[in-house]
Amino acid sequence: MSAPVVDVWGPVAPNARSSFPPAPEPHDEWVLDGGTAWVYYSPLNRRQLIRPVILSDGFSNGSSNLDQLWHGLEENGDYRFVSELHATGRDVVILGYNDRTASITSNADTAIDCIRRAIAERAGRAKLTVGGFSMGGLITRYALARMERDPALPDHETSTYVSYDTPHQGAWFPVALQAFTHFATDKWGEAPVVGPALRQFSGMLNSPAARQMARWHIEKAGDTPAQAPERAAFLKALDEVGGWPRGVRKIGVANGVDTGTGNGVPAGATAVKCNGETLIDTWLKIQAQGDQVVARLQKADDEPTSVRTSGLPEIDGAPGGLFTVPSPAGDTGSFGLAALLMGLLGNTVDPDVIGTSCFIPSISAVAAGDISDPKALYRPITPEQSELDAFVCAGRNEGHTTMTEELGAWIVNEIVSVG
Template sequence: MSNSVVDVWGPVAPGVRSSFPPAPEPHDEWPLAGGTAWVYYSPLNRRQLRRPVILSDGFSAGSSNLDQLWNGLEENGDFRFVTELHAIGRDVIILGYGDRTASIVDNAETAIECVRRTIAERVGQARLTVGGFSMGGIVTRYALAKMEHDSSLPDHETSTYFSYDSPHHGGWFPVALQAFTHFATEQWGDTDGVGPVLQQLSGLLNSPAAKQMARWHIAKPGDTPKPAPERAEFLQKLDELGSWPRSPRKIGVANGVDSGSGNGIKGDVTAVRGDGETLRDTWLKTQAQGDQTVARLQKADGAPVSVRTSGLPDIDGAPGGVFTLPSAAGDTGSFGLAALLMGVLGNKVDPDVITTSCFIPSISAVAAGDIDDPKALYRPIASDASALDAFKCAGRNEGHTVMTEELGSWLVNEIVTAE
């Protein structure tokens, strides 16, 4: 599986790649409040910013990494997105953030500053294309909507807004994984070696951005899965801005299919089980409909903890972009991360691990349905169902934000058509 543009987890697990081949030096670099923008001029424009495209980073640990962004866009998939944009005379501005776990509202201020700087530096009157990958599509959606709504802000001069596998209707962190992560952090968060990893991962799941994105969130193992207050507050603010920017054409892509065909993961199946030095018969299950015990968590010298859910859809197997995580053992995902952590904690992990799960359901990525509804999750997406003006779904359920020729070329063609 090709690596994603946005690495959701960041370097949080032992053996995970934490460095990337160096990117070409940007032609210009803009320090911004809360972030940085890297400018790559099209060779057709002679080192002048004439036809700008802003590409926003998404959710992950810590600050944005230019090398990671560049490699995701140019090297890790089967389509060189920046090269193709340059070939049609578009200048590329890669927007990164000082803290990718910060509130979407806060990072939207950085995006607004980037849009304003772009307009100030632009030669001519060509309108902008603005969007992003994963949560970057939500950050820029909010930023453009705010620029239209707030009379103290200038016109964003944007003709096209785009999103790439963005969680418009929320994303899915398996409740079983959330519970295991918080449980392990409570027990071994002070342990040398694995402790900082656990603390970082638990902090990532409990960060402002994750709480705003996750449709179901728990802060500790015994919590009832539900939207965090931060999500409700963010959605209210977005609604007050009209929910979407109104003047640009809105387009988007999903790394999942539109046919309703799932990724093959069945509900209520043991995804990972560990037993050994620190754990006793600890297991996580895939999400099913109805009442379910999704996890059994037990420290070797402690009492078992059961984690239950009720009323959730069978979302792990839903059509959509799936978790990807590069590791020493190859690409893995949500439950694969749990398996890695169980092993590092000194336990034997059953070999039949279901490594990954759906992260951004297709209907969320193209704003075409409620991911609470199990029927909607697996229903074919009608062409007129989306809040977007145009969308493209992948031909298979693939890694979240993986840059493919199928999706990348569609976006490039749509950007050309918008003129």
């Protein structure tokens, strides 16, 4: 979908339009409890919903934006995913949410509403394909599994579940970046220029969805990185519905490689540093194993804050989908965002910035191992390790949820092969 991981600069109002080119007018629009579904019928189906493919949005700021989603699916890669699905007679239902930072289980209620609506609107008896991008894959995974376990809910009538760079085993928000964001928000959250972006990004990192996705979370700069209680509660809820939908073929793709080759980000290196009007000798480092000071944060005329980690793997450089963020200067990465914020706070940023980092390790995207395990992160992935029935990984470590022919065509072929 090429939808960025987070959008700290974009609109926050429900259904707000963005700078993305306008999407084609949908053939139908379903107002759901907690969201909206935009329906695009295949030209082969004469304005009837015959073979529905439901594609869920994931984690980002505010409400889902159709223009942004369409751009990611059709116009921001080398593969026109909707058009290719249409050519096979599949109707595309793009599922969005009023609040993309709400809990996964809450937005799963909206996904269930969408599935029920698709079954009610469908002409004929063709099974559905249901899945999503990034956190959207977790939302629909839980929704389908719950529909199988809850006797009050109908049969989901789904044959294929698909996930696109979904954090099945957790996501990685660099602890150094989390700490800097919360630190800067505490100090300058009310500043007229940078304050709104700081508050927004800090709020997103502490949102229910982020707490559920992140394998390691801190609420403020001085906290010890750990699994948030909200994540533990979500994993328990997922386990209570069986973990996965059982009556479907489960497929998925990763925007990272399966060879174990990292993205080249050197463990322990300084990712970004600055000095200036508001920050003194402030720097963030790439995550390394063992005890490490990952950040030094100092407001001018104040004492420094050291951010320490212990026992974390070298995950910034791990194979997987890369952390990408849109900004006024163009798309940037995790530490690139920190550099932009440092500059907006009136500081001179060292030009040798290591801009990005891993966001969804490949083993997480294809449910093939524990991302807490340093060896598993960099181990080649084999089919028997995955909890999915079939998967494919990218030929290179690329931006999270980037739509490519390599991944998109594989999904389309898998959907068609089921019938």
